[in-house]
Amino acid sequence: MTGETGATASEPAGADDLVEFAWTDEHADLRQAVRRLMATRAPLDRARAVADSGERHDADLWRTMAEQLGLQGLAVPEEHGGFGGTLVDVALVAEEMGTVLHGGPFLPTAVLAPAVLVPLAEHDGEAAALLGRIAAGATTVAVAVAEGRHAWAPGLVTTRATGAPGSERLTGRKDLVLDGADADEVLVLATTDSGPAWFRLDTTDGPRRERCATLDLTRPAATLHLDDVPARRLGGPDTDGAAVADRAALVASVVLAAEQVGGAAEVVRRTAEYVTTRRQFGRPVGSFQGVKHRLADAAVRAEMARSAAYWAAFQRPGTDDFELGALVARSHCSEAFLQTAKDGIQLHGGIGFTWEHDMHLFLRRARLDATLLGDAAAARERLLAHALPDLAPSATEVA
Amino acid sequence: MPVDLSPDATEAEAYAAADAWVREHLPADVLKAALGAEWPEVAAFVADPERSTPWFAALGDAGLSSPTWPCEHGGLGLSAASAGAVTEAVTQYRVGRTMADFVGLALAGPTIIAHGTAAQKERFLGPLARGEHRWCQLFSEPGAGSDLAGLSTRAEQQADGTWVVNGQKVWSSFAHLSDFGLLMARTDPSLPKHRGITYFLVDMTTPGVEARPLRQMTGHAEFNEVFLTEVELPADAVLGELNGGWAVAITTLMQERNGLTGRPAVGDGKADELLRRAHGNGSLEEPVLRDRLLRMLVEERALQMTTLRAYAEAGRGAAGAEGSVRKLVNAQLEEEAGALAAEVDPLTALSWPAGGAVPAPVEEFLAMKTTSIAGGTSEIQRNIIAERLLGLPKDPDPEKDKPFSERPRTS
Ligand SMILES: Cc1cc2nc3c(=O)[nH]c(=O)nc-3n(C[C@H](O)[C@H](O)[C@H](O)COP(=O)(O)OP(=O)(O)OC[C@H]3O[C@@H](n4cnc5c(N)ncnc54)[C@H](O)[C@@H]3O)c2cc1C
Secondary structure, three states, X not given: OOOOOOOOOOOOOOOOOOOOOOOOHHHHHHHHHHHHHHHHHXXXXXXXXXXXXXXXXXXXXXXXXXXXXXXXXXXXXXXXXXXXXXXXXXXXXXXXXXXXXXXXXXXXXXXXXXXXXXHHHOOOHHHHHHHHHHHOOOOOEEEEOOEOOEOOOHHHOOOEEEOOOOOEEEEEEEEEEEOOOOOOEEEEEEEEOOEEEEEEEOOOOOOEEEEOOOOOOOOOEEEEEEEEEEEEEOOOOOOOHHHHHHHHHHHHHHHHHHHHHHHHHHHHHHHHHHHHHOEEOOEEXXXXXXXXXXXXXXXXXXXXXXXXXXXXXXXXXXXHHHHHHHHHHHHHHHHHHHHHHHHHHHHHHHXXXXXXXXXXXXXXXXXXXXXHOOOHHHHHHHHHHHHOOOOOHHHOOOO | OOOOOOOOOOHHHHHHHHHXXXXXXXXXXXXXXXXXXXXXXXXXXXHOHHHHHHHHHHHHHOOOOOOOOOXXXXXXXXXXXXXXXXXXXXXXXXXXXXXXXXXXXXHXXXXXXXXXXXXXXXXXXHHHHHOXXXXXXXXXXXXXXXXXXXXXXXXXXXXXXXXXXXXXXXXEEOHHHOXXXXXXXXXXXXXXXXXXXXXXXXXXXXXXXXXXXXXXXXXXXXXXXXXXXXXXXXXXXEEOOOOEHHHHHHHHHHHHHHXXXXXXXXXXXXXXXXXXXXXXXXXXHOHHHHHHHHHHHHHHHHHHHHHHHHXXXXXXXXXXXXXXXXXXXXXXXXXXXXXXXXXXXXXXXXXXXXXXXXXXXXXXXXXXXXXXXXXXXXXXXXXXXXXXXXXXXXXXXXXXXXXXXXXXXXX
């Protein structure tokens, strides 16, 4: 019953399936540890202060995360010097970070980069070494995929790689590169004569990294202008860069979905607190059904989002069910967080529309999260193949 | 003979045991039809009492119709998650007990387990598990729906300890086919409305009980009005405490919400079926309809995941207010499914051969509002979520603390 798509009588569930929602004490401990760290060192006003000051991130906290909790190594396998956590572990961390809108290099360095590098490291010592340095908290990495109006469309990338193997050069423009102005390393998806491939940019030589203004104030981003700049190709000669990018986006989607859960649940919590204390017409505004029912719907969305994110996190990457879970989570959690953030502002009234109030920070984050790894509609289109496996591939092939 | 399964069986073990049992015991022709997805044949088997009665008895004896119930009362003592796996194993062949038994298996059984005396458990649970008794729920009244505690059916105790009941119930599903009923009646009108109610187990053949089927908007007559006139009930018909019926009813209502939420498994559902139809007739190429179907697919899968999570996290605990979340979502999904069924196949939904079978899209379209009203309306579920899960203030109820007898007469 776990993990079956299509309940056909002839295929009972495999007994070796991971058991969904089998929470352990280790899960609870990890969640508590991250929650405590965030509460003391990175509460929401800290995220705001970092953003206001134009600081990139809190470097002390970054060290503490690596030294005390090993968070940067959670998504890195043990063989590459990481802690080999499960996707559930990484999701729990992301959820707690989402609650306080923690930004900075964590998502690109500790989630996106490992998702890209792990498959590349199978054939490439350089990628493996990079994973080790990520796990140690010794480096930060940006991942550059987005171009033009496509946030994550590996098949449509136009940045071009030229030159002989070992001394390639990249030309093109990459947008919305999280931490792209400051990260120590930049991984770039670019096209070659044999299809898309991954490159490690030589950051010392040439790329113009243009720091951007960002809707999500807590996550700095840059545009990279690559004008025939040196880079090195990662992975083996046969590595399919688009497939790596696609799988990385699915893995990262699950983590991002957990972040969306953290954000949405926090909006519900803060709003419930506000509407029970704010009084109008002689009673708490939370006693009006228009308010109660809107917030009840938000709570329902957040609960559903939690189920979707963690169901996916409990699947084994690479399986059909994993893809299904990641796509359901991307679609549901993206829209759930956005709608909940809007409702949170609505139920706060005028105060919710001010710069000083935190509600808009959630809305800003929700908008970024909903686009970063491909949008909800594209995820749904891909789900068609799961519901109708016999359908001709042309109708389901969407970049 | 119950299947050989420890109460601590994992989901995978429970699934495997139930699956193996069904494959061994289901009549060979039906198993073959199920494996070949020849569902009309399977449905005919379930609908034929000659064949399905012994099957349901065997299923019940195996403990597979009531897997969470205690072993001594026709169950397997399983956790919610493992029980869900059993149910899933049986439903994949579509040979489990039907919706007409929902009140008995999902509501009456667990309520009796939680509040019944040893004698009541002994008397009712075994036959329920084996499908010998059908039950109905006699809660709603013409004057008391969402505000169920405002019910006015009256039960008066006689000198010998027996009871006489007078009143009217309404919307009672399958009451005309039922052997027993779960009845809420007022036993002390001098107390505030929630406190003067007692819960009874009623033999529907008792003189004075009269069920009259009501025709529903679907054209079918599944629910009834039930008239109770000088109905004499024995003293041991009381379930739970005298005047403590509200607490017993909460058990029933929580079970009901928990039960009206779809399957605890992630896989093929209503959205998939609609997508297949849309693919079949070409309407899938219509972009707006296509995305609505896919949205429904996402929401249905997310609900399945939520149900699975609820079962896994509940362990052996009782159903809680969390069930309202899933009941609300399921109501919205059913509504969307019914609406989409008619959009995917608009002409089939609008006219069909006179005298012929009513096409599925018509049934689905007309039934779409069922779950958003039955079992507590969606508005009431939102109130429960807001009040119990989020801690928002309760809706004002001016009658709440007044003696029931002093409230202004409304309808
Ligand atoms: C198909 C079907 C099967 C059923 N089967 C059974 C059965 O077997 N046994 C049984 O006992 N009952 C059964 N019912 C009855 C069902 O439980 C009631 O219809 C339901 O609880 C609503 O009560 P009502 O019909 O009196 O509507 P009302 O309570 O009069 O509601 C009318 C409208 O007002 C809204 N409303 C009421 N109170 C509030 C409030 N506090 N806040 C906001 N909105 C409110 C409602 O949501 C609804 O939209 C069944 C109903 C249906 C449709």
